């Protein structure tokens with residue numbers, strides 16, 4: 206297959222991975238644990254949009270905000286019910302409990318929708334041709350939406366009081382408290398942003414392929430690989446990491462049979478952890 | 492601080508420390524490594540456990556309160572290590588210092604830059620990339636953003652060149668002259684006591700000596716064991 210065509214698919218997949226990886230990296234930076242439930246938050250968002258779109262017959266541009274709102278609420282609820290209770294415990298306790306949350310969410314989706322795969326729409330999309338490349342409208346939407354969200358995230362982190370407090374807390378939680386920052390409030394914002402981006406990523410993933418209860422779980426390795434590639438705890442790194450992973454996965458089709466593409470993030474992760482454990486773009490500080 | 496016992500986890504590090512800082516005073520704490528000087532400061536902010544004794548601020552007991560609550564009472568702390576946000580710019584470090592302010596952040600920042608002119612050229616640089624002396628200035632600047640009534644400094648001159656050291660001591664005096672009471676832990680004990688109104692010598696988690704700065708410098712027992720003869 207054409208290299209440019211694969212590159213394009215890589216950018217689309219990379220956008221989805223990037224959106225997920227930002228959430229993982231933010232929760233890691235602020236709360237200090239790898240959230241294994243993040244993939245299932247993505248799946249949850251995708252299924253909320255499915256309900257809004259097919260059952261309530263909302264247009265997709267309204268189903269998306271509904272998915273975002275529901276996923277943010279879920280993330281805050283899970284934090285209040287589960288993670289909050291383990292705040293002062295070692296990170297491993299939080300990590301294991303996130304594993305539990307992941308299983309619960311996935312099972313709930315399965316109970317509600319069955320184990321099979323579903324599509325948002327069975328209508329076939331006609332791919333447009335640009336300079337010989339096939340591009341579906343959905344794919345343009347996915348990439349454009351991601352770019353808008355990345356810009357918004359950047360403005361939030363660099364311009365707003367809460368965004369700066371969030372970065373400060375990721376840098377040095379004790380000093381953040383010594384500066385009068387209400388850390389519980391920052392934690393709620395972290396879940397809200399992570400949950401919102403997860404919902405968008407989930408919907409995009411559903412648009413790009415299909416929905417299944419395991420869709421988020423299967424993507425989680427790629428998401429973690431992106432977050433680690435970007436230097437865990439660094440949102441901008443996670444975005445770049447997402448594109449690197451997405452592009453590598455699609456490009457692997459040049460040399461590997463398609464069934465092997467899921468091992469690509471894993472291989473990237475292993476190589477990364479051996480060669481540059483602090484991330485591709487690690488600078489001197491932090 | 493009255494007869495404070497406490498520490499980390501199960502073990503106590505402090506075994507009865509008492510100290511007092513009056514408004515507008517500079518008070519120095521000296522003592523050998525591991526005496527519990529940093530722990531005493533952390534205890535004020537709820538970063539070390541207080542198991543016995545009281546820590547009073549204007550008569551109200553603040554022992555074991557959350558740090559962000561104590562900051563709102565007008566007491567700020569510059570820890571000994573990790574006292575800046577390394578990936579945030581100098582300017583953003585100051586913004587965070589003024590986090591609880593409703594307005595006037597810009598004016599306060601101008602005030603901090605007036606106190607530390609070296610930082611003006613570095614305002615967009617990440618604090619983690621500055622030299623030790625400049626980082627210490629950012630750390631003090633961050634804590635000064637709230638115009639505290641009481642400023643706690645844990646070894647502000649540790650590891651600095653003599654030039655920076657003199658500069659920091661001068662700034663401590665300048666800050667004090669604006670009405671801020673200062674409680675500082677110092678390894679450079681002689682210089683610290685020289686600018687301090689009063690001082691305490693701690694050893695193994697207990698008060699050992701106390702007096703005015705001049706008295707402590709003149710005391711042969713203090714000089715021999717804590718001022719290097």
Ligand SMILES: Nc1ncnc2c1ncn2[C@@H]1O[C@H](COP(=O)(O)OP(=O)(O)O)[C@@H](O)[C@H]1O
Pocket residue numbers: 499504522523524525526527528529530531
């Ligand atoms: N976070 C901590 N956890 C457990 N023990 C600590 C911690 N910080 C300091 N200590 C112990 O408390 C004692 C006093 O330390 P510290 O207050 O830092 O001394 P100083 O500042 O006077 O050099 C030391 O024995 C040190 O090992």
Ligand SMILES: [Mg+2]
Pocket residue numbers: 528529530571645646
């Ligand atoms: Mg110390």
